[in-house]
Amino acid sequence: MTIEEAILLDTLHCRLNFLKEKQQLTTPQVAEKVNLPIERYKKYEEGSHIPSVIELVFIADFYDTTVDYLIGRTEAS
Template sequence: MTLEEAFLLDTLRCRFKYLREELGFTTQETAQHLAVPLTDYLTYEEGERLPDVLTILHAAALYQVSVDYLLGQTEQPRRDD
């Protein structure tokens, strides 16, 4: 695994968990909102696996943040709609 991949895994892990807790969702509720199995969602929050592009897009919409924020490209969470 490259340093960039490790950074991305860690960033997504932290942001998925932080944003989920901010909304007060359980992991099960979040998995349902994202239309992924709970086991898959747990691997994202544990930093074991990267979500696919559609899951990242759905998460950005669910949390009302930019994809850039989820991916660690910006520290500004909100989208400029």
């Protein structure tokens, strides 16, 4: 794993958890809403896997934010 990938995973992990807690949701609730298997979505929240571009779009849409925010390209959600 490159340093860039590690930073991306950490940023995504932090932002997914922040957004989930901000909306007072559980991991199963979010996984269901974005139509992903819970085990796969947990890996994104844990920072151990990178979602596909399509999955990132679905997650960003659910949280009414941008993919750029989720992956750390901007601080504005």
